[in-house]
Amino acid sequence: MGAEGHADGTVGKALDVLDMVARHGRPLRFSDLLVQSDYPKATLYRLLQTLTHQGMLTLDPDQGTYALGVRLVRLAHAAWAQSSLAPIARPYLDELAEKTGETIHLAQMDLGQVLYVDKRNAARPVEMFAQAGKVGPAYCTGVGKAMLAWLHPDQLDQALARQSFHRHTDQTLDTPEKLMAELQAIRARGHAFDREEHEKGIICCAVPILTRSGRVLGALSVTSTTARTTLAALEEQAGLTKDIAARIAAEAESWRFPEQN
Amino acid sequence: MGAEGHADGTVGKALDVLDMVARHGRPLRFSDLLVQSDYPKATLYRLLQTLTHQGMLTLDPDQGTYALGVRLVRLAHAAWAQSSLAPIARPYLDELAEKTGETIHLAQMDLGQVLYVDKRNAARPVEMFAQAGKVGPAYCTGVGKAMLAWLHPDQLDQALARQSFHRHTDQTLDTPEKLMAELQAIRARGHAFDREEHEKGIICCAVPILTRSGRVLGALSVTSTTARTTLAALEEQAGLTKDIAARIAAEAESWRFPEQN
DNA sequence: CCGTTTGGTTCCATTATGTGAAACTTTGTC
DNA sequence: GACAAAGTTTCACATAATGGAACCAAACGG
Incomplete structure (x- = not known):
């Protein structure tokens, strides 16, 4: 799997994870992501934590699912505008x-x-x-x-x-x-x-x-x-x-x- | 100057840089970014390279300016949709x-x-x-x-x-x-x-x-x-x-x- | 109820990665 | 042709990411 490109460094991996969430239209659970990525459990977990903490992902505490965060929407506004x-x-x-x-x-x-x-x-x-x-x-x-x-x-x-x-x-x-x-x-x-x-x-x-x-x-x-x-x-x-x-x-x-x- | 939060890890810094580019409506030069961030030259340089290579930023070769990349727009589309x-x-x-x-x-x-x-x-x-x-x-x-x-x-x-x-x-x-x-x-x-x-x-x-x-x-x-x-x-x-x-x-x-x- | 599985979180020794001062290479200026 | 400003590369060093394994909690099943 992992048809993604050569992920350079940690940020590459993090963005890779972001894409993974983006690709599937719907909120994903940790385990869903785990089977898709070939990152080990702990690594993926940390990446998700970081991204969530950064506002790029949102963790729905009720369902335990990750979705793309609002910070992206804000960035997007700027991206489109410029x-x-x-x-x-x-x-x-x-x-x-x-x-x-x-x-x-x-x-x-x-x-x-x-x-x-x-x-x-x-x-x-x-x-x-x-x-x-x-x-x-x-x-x-x-x-x-x-x-x-x-x-x-x-x-x-x-x-x-x-x-x-x-x-x-x-x-x-x-x-x-x-x-x-x-x-x-x-x-x-x-x-x-x-x-x-x-x-x-x-x-x-x-x-x-x-x-x-x-x-x-x-x-x-x-x-x-x-x-x-x-x-x-x-x-x-x-x-x-x-x-x-x-x-x-x-x-x-x-x-x-x-x-x- | 650095009113940003506790940047956890490398991805935090990278995203910080992204925001920096997003904040100013216009394409920025390397040196513009350098004076704003309190990252040292080489570090900032590498971050920019990574982000550019990842498609989150675009380097305009004519002007030598960085702007938010198209990958961001794509992510954002997904973000908004979901x-x-x-x-x-x-x-x-x-x-x-x-x-x-x-x-x-x-x-x-x-x-x-x-x-x-x-x-x-x-x-x-x-x-x-x-x-x-x-x-x-x-x-x-x-x-x-x-x-x-x-x-x-x-x-x-x-x-x-x-x-x-x-x-x-x-x-x-x-x-x-x-x-x-x-x-x-x-x-x-x-x-x-x-x-x-x-x-x-x-x-x-x-x-x-x-x-x-x-x-x-x-x-x-x-x-x-x-x-x-x-x-x-x-x-x-x-x-x-x-x-x-x-x-x-x-x-x-x-x-x-x-x-x- | 208690053993078992499933899904999620934390530890920690190992090492890969990122760091940044300084040196270097362009490119533009007078 | 010397000077400066902007951008790029190097390299010894330390921080920060890694991932196997252990742990915890809740759901399951008998």
Whole structure:
């Protein structure tokens, strides 16, 4: 088990435990955690104590179960507020959503996975926390491929190593080779498509958000269904989407020199 | 400088650093952090490396600044989703907001401070992430006092030790003694008032959310302004608010036995 | 009732880990 | 080309994490 990475040091282990609690949606007992982790009893116990004492976990004394603590929520608030893109991008997402009438995703890269940090739903209003924070695969989503395509070679290697290449649909690019070829095409074209590679019937057109120096900040996608539109139609929005992406990038970059003299 | 608690062990220090980054809204440089923390250079450096490597922080290579990492956002998503009350309480908050027409706060206790986990604004629609996650003082807010009043003596002591008793307005209860007397009254009455103790012109009526065993899960408040209404008028909503609080508590408690046989 | 199991907590000798002063390497400045 | 500021690495040392085993408490079962 323990598909987790090389846990460096004590804090690595502690965070590993945190993830373990986070993964299962529900409060867990000590023994539940014990069987999953390959840490010995006493070690795990101490880690849990520390995390609890630090407010990262909460121990429900009635049930004897551990859940993620409130300190995380507080940190998250700060994380979201300062995680470069999300707060800056807000008005631009609104604009893009309004102009296209489609679902918009704003994503960033998280250790080879795609992390959705904001979203505009075609139908209903926002509902932030409930949807942001989700993760998805990189190799078979529009935003994922858009980011991979412009990633620094080193980081790309790392990211590729973390892809499962599970065949979600019969369109899924299920080998590194196929994906590399696709990334090449994406770079040439300037934007990425999702041709129902992740979910049957879901298509999208995605563009990267890049700094002037070419670093990948995130990606932006316009998503729809085959029932409602076609890839070709979505591609017509690519220009607008790129424009918005550029404006987000510009603002993100200019936004870096607050007080220091 | 180091107003932080007793940092137990290495993870304590690491989390301390995380908080430090979180506190300042903006990306920080190594040297910025160095002057604030009283950790020696090398130690801080290693902590930052570990946290960065773990995805809890991000090092912007262009600027050499640290910001909170995406892993945190992911964890937070889980935290919010499972932090007992917030997701359960949603529909109830909607109901309360609709029936009262006032601003509603849902809060939990976080190391002696009040953490707002959800909110309904009287005027505009939701806007979750931007508002939840905020913290405030316990001794001079309605939700804070409501929770303190029913806290277990041990925890109450801890919480009291963390209050600043800063005099925000001339109504603020600025000593532990005054506060203790007030808590007594609150227990007797069953709900807490905020008599412009935190902010001039802002009043509220708050009730605790308690388990059957009497443990404090959180608090719920109906907030308004002196311009719009009076405490007496707000108190008329206390019955309804208590009712809603009870229903939230009931659902939170029944929600605890997922799979285990 | 008393033996047994299960779930949780504490001990403590061992050693791995983290520590931090100082030295070193960049990178930027005049 | 010397100087400084910012960031990174080293290494002898001590603290802090480790985990096997013992312990405790409550639930079970006969």
